[in-house]
Amino acid sequence: MGKRFLPETSQDNGPHVPVLLDEVLAALSPLDGKRIIDGTFGAGGYSRALLEAGAIVIAIDRDPSVKPFADALMAEFEGRLIFVPGTFSELDTLAAEHGPIDGVVLDIGVSSMQLDQAERGFSFMREGPLDMRMSGQGESAADLVNKLDAEPLANLLYAFGEERKSRRIAQFIVAARDIAPIATTLELAKIVEKAIGRKPGDAHPATRTFQALRIAVNAEFEQLAEALFAAERLLDEGGRLVVVTFHSLEDRIVKRFFDPDKGGPAQSRHLPQVEAEARRWVEVAKARKAGEAELGRNPRARSAILRAATRSDAAQRPVSYDGLSVPQVRGA
Numbered sequence: 001m002g003k004r005f006l007p008e009t010s011q012d013n014g015p016h017v018p019v020l021l022d023e024v025l026a027a028l029s030p031l032d033g034k035r036i037i038d039g040t041f042g043a044g045g046y047s048r049a050l051l052e053a054g055a056i057v058i059a060i061d062r063d064p065s066v067k068p069f070a071d072a073l074m075a076e077f078e079g080r081l082i083f084v085p086g087t088f089s090e091l092d093t094l095a096a097e098h099g100p101i102d103g104v105v106l107d108i109g110v111s112s113m114q115l116d117q118a119e120r121g122f123s124f125m126r127e128g129p130l131d132m133r134m135s136g137q138g139e140s141a142a143d144l145v146n147k148l149d150a151e152p153l154a155n156l157l158y159a160f161g162e163e164r165k166s167r168r169i170a171q172f173i174v175a176a177r178d179i180a181p182i183a184t185t186l187e188l189a190k191i192v193e194k195a196i197g198r199k200p201g202d203a204h205p206a207t208r209t210f211q212a213l214r215i216a217v218n219a220e221f222e223q224l225a226e227a228l229f230a231a232e233r234l235l236d237e238g239g240r241l242v243v244v245t246f247h248s249l250e251d252r253i254v255k256r257f258f259d260p261d262k263g264g265p266a267q268s269r270h271l272p273q274v275e276a277e278a279r280r281w282v283e284v285a286k287a288r289k290a291g292e293a294e295l296g297r298n299p300r301a302r303s304a305i306l307r308a309a310t311r312s313d314a315a316q317r318p319v320s321y322d323g324l325s326v327p328q329v330r331g332a
């Protein structure tokens with residue numbers, strides 16, 4: 001990424017290093033004058049590369065702190081970057097006046113800036129307020145851990161973090177907050193460590209708890225599912241959709257969205273055959289992962305998975321999460 005053109009963050013780590021960038025570009029083929037939505041602008045790594053290839057970029061981000069990065073690119077690429085603050089679940093309405101659109105890219109999850117800035121509260125390794133709100137609005141992670149009863153809290157940690165020891169962690173959280181509200185990241189990390197212990201060589205015991213809370217605070221699964229349907233509504237035949245995800249729960253949603261036959265319930269041979277539905281997405285590419293060279297440069301690319309597909313001429317589906325395996329919190 002052309003780091004020298006971008007404002008530095010307050011951290012030593014520098015801004016976000018874009019993941020699977022070559023693969024994103026290959027999947028979008030951003031030729032001169034093509035209009036691409038970058039639904040997760042971040043530090044603008046994808047947007048910069050798309051602009052350099054000649055595209056017009058409509059960039060969206062829900063985090064107001066990315067604005068200086070957008071301002072820098074808008075100045076450099078005079079008029080070819082349009083920055084629209086908001087959530088990518090509404091990308092079709094946000095981009096309505098900037099169409100027609102040839103491609104959409106989504107790089108799901110948190111940016112390095114969000115993770116590295118202790119005051120955002122995303123990291124269990126940096127002391128900060130237990131916040132985790134990408135937009136800075138709505139309920140924070142502290143609100144959730146201090147408010148939810150033990151059972152829904154455990155269900156949330158299980159559904160969104162795949163945390164097998166969710167009940168024990170929830171009990172420890174409730175016991176701790178009965179003494180004083182949980183206010184900071186390290187307070188929560190220590191409570192989780194006390195609940196389930198820590199084995200040398202294993203990931204930090206609070207990893208899954210923090211993932212689950214972040215997903216809940218930012219409604220990340222709903223945002224992803226809604227964005228996929230929004231792209232389906234927006235793109236005409238031939239339009240490309242490229243999605244980079246960072247864990248299997250997200251990847252499964254994308255995979256099933258592109259190819260509803262995969263993983264869906266098997267048809268019984270005793271029932272009348274249901275006519276095959278028209279495919280909304282064609283040229284569905286095999287999932288791509290970062291190669292050794294990229295992993296050497298950027299270990300955060302380790303869990304990234306890219307999926308891409310082309311919009312067919314079939315009419316859009318009505319929004320339904322059936323068959324998409326969007327995790328739900330029991331009793332919520």
Ligand SMILES: C[S@@+](CC[C@H](N)C(=O)[O-])C[C@H]1O[C@@H](n2cnc3c(N)ncnc32)[C@H](O)[C@@H]1O
Binds near residue numbers: 017018044063066111
């Ligand atoms: C992984 S970073 C993107 C990094 C970017 N590709 C780059 O190269 O710099 C994800 C960004 O998406 C934003 N984001 C996450 N969920 C969002 C949503 N639902 N709507 C809009 N932006 C979102 C985050 O605020 C963050 O800035």
